[in-house]
Amino acid sequence: xxxxxxxxxxxxxxxxxxxxxxxxxxxxxxxxxxxxxxxxxxxxxxxxxxxxxxxxxxxxxxxxxxxxxxxxxxxxxxxxxxxxxxxxxxxxxxxxxxxxxxxxxxxxxxx
Amino acid sequence: xxxxxxxxxxxxxxxxxxxxxxxxxxxxxxxxxxxxxxxxxxxxxxxxxxxxxxxxxxxxxxxxxxxxxxxxxxxxxxxxxxxxxxxxxxxxxxxxxxxxxxxxxxxxxxxxxxx
Numbered sequence: 098x099x100x101x102x103x104x105x106x107x108x109x110x111x112x113x114x115x116x117x118x119x120x121x122x123x124x125x126x127x128x129x130x131x132x133x134x135x136x137x138x139x140x141x142x143x144x145x146x147x148x149x150x151x152x153x154x155x156x157x158x159x160x161x162x163x164x165x166x167x168x169x170x171x172x173x174x175x176x177x178x179x180x181x182x183x184x185x186x187x188x189x190x191x192x193x194x195x196x197x198x199x200x201x202x203x204x205x206x207x208x
Numbered sequence: 209x210x211x212x213x214x215x216x217x218x219x220x221x222x223x224x225x226x227x228x229x230x231x232x233x234x235x236x237x238x239x240x241x242x243x244x245x246x247x248x249x250x251x252x253x254x255x256x257x258x259x260x261x262x263x264x265x266x267x268x269x270x271x272x273x274x275x276x277x278x279x280x281x282x283x284x285x286x287x288x289x290x291x292x293x294x295x296x297x298x299x300x301x302x303x304x305x306x307x308x309x310x311x312x313x314x315x316x317x318x319x320x321x322x323x
Contacts, residue, residue, distance in 0.1 A: 098267070099250070127309045138212075138298065138314035139251070146309060184250060186312075194239050194258070194304055195266065196312070200250035 098123055100187045102199035109206050114173045117202045119185030121166040128161050128168040129186040129196055132179075139184060143170075175206045211235070212315035214299055220321045227286040229318050231299030238304030240282035241312065242266075242274060245296040257282055258304055289322045296320075 100121040109115055119128060127146045131139040145161035145168055158171045166187075172179055182203045186196035215230035233240065241256040243266075253266030255274040263274050271293060275283045282301075286293055297318045303310040 099252075102250075129311065131312075131314075138316050141311035141313070144309055144311060186251075188309065194302065194310075195241065195253060195256050195264070197253065197267070198243075198251035200248060 098187075098189070098197045100185055100197060100199045102183075102185055102202050104202060105200070106203040107205070109175045109179075109204065111175060111177060111206055111208055113175055114171070115175060115204060117170040117172070117183050117185075117204070119168045119170075119187070119199055121187045121197075123166065123187070124190050125161075125163065125166050125187050126190050127188040128159075129188070130157075130159060130168075130170050131184045131186065131198075132181045133184065133201075134181040142183075172204070175204075177206050177208065180204055180206045212299055212301055212313050214297075214315040214318050216318050217316060218319050218321075220323065221286075221289050222323050223290060225286075225289050225322075227289045227320065227322075229284040229286075229297055229299075229320070231282045231284070231301075231315055232280055233282075233301040233313070234280065235301060235303075235313065236279065237301040237313075238279075239302045239310075239312075240276065241300040241302075242272075242282065242284045243298045243300065244268070245298055245317070251298065254284065289320075291322050294320060294322045 130142040133139040300312040
């Protein structure tokens with residue numbers, strides 16, 4: 098049930114944009130996005146719910162295509178602080194509150 | 209400030225030992241989770257709990273058990289540690305409720321090495 102993330106890694110220069118994709122083979126109720134900096138705990142970024150509701154970070158945008166069970170995270174005008182590993186977590190339709198996380202996308206922003 | 213704490217940042221144990229990893233949250237959250245994180249494999253759910261004395265298996269429960277005697281505390285137990293359980297263990301908590309979706313708050317992690 099683990100979702101598939103792509104790309105596995107990306108290197109950007111400051112100011113460039115990036116898109117991280119998350120795809121599931123199961124029908125989804127919600128998609129969560131987290132960022133983990135090296136040596137630190139994952140930190141919540143955003144939740145996207147079935148039906149279009151979003152909760153989270155004002156400076157980060159994301160989309161959720163319920164029919165395709167896919168979500169994309171959009172990082173625009175990247176800053177050095179955006180570096181880290183991004184994980185998507187998916188929640189199925191059972192409403193069980195537990196997430197299945199992808200393997201992560203390592204984003205490196207260089208000056 | 210919300211907080212999830214884990215009993216140790218680093219732990220070294222020997223094969224066959226019984227290992228206890230403790231997690232405490234101060235947010236009165238209903239849900240608590242234990243994950244292990246390995247390079248290239250992401251976060252994999254071991255066990256989770258919706259309430260005191262309640263537990264559910266995640267993706268990889270084999271070799272592990274859990275205990276939740278109090279709402280704020282969730283313990284992960286390795287009954288007989290093996291070298292393939294060397295990993296980073298992350299605890300998380302969230303509010304709960306059927307049909308509700310909440311963010312998870314993570315602890316700093318325990319890096320366990322089994323020799």
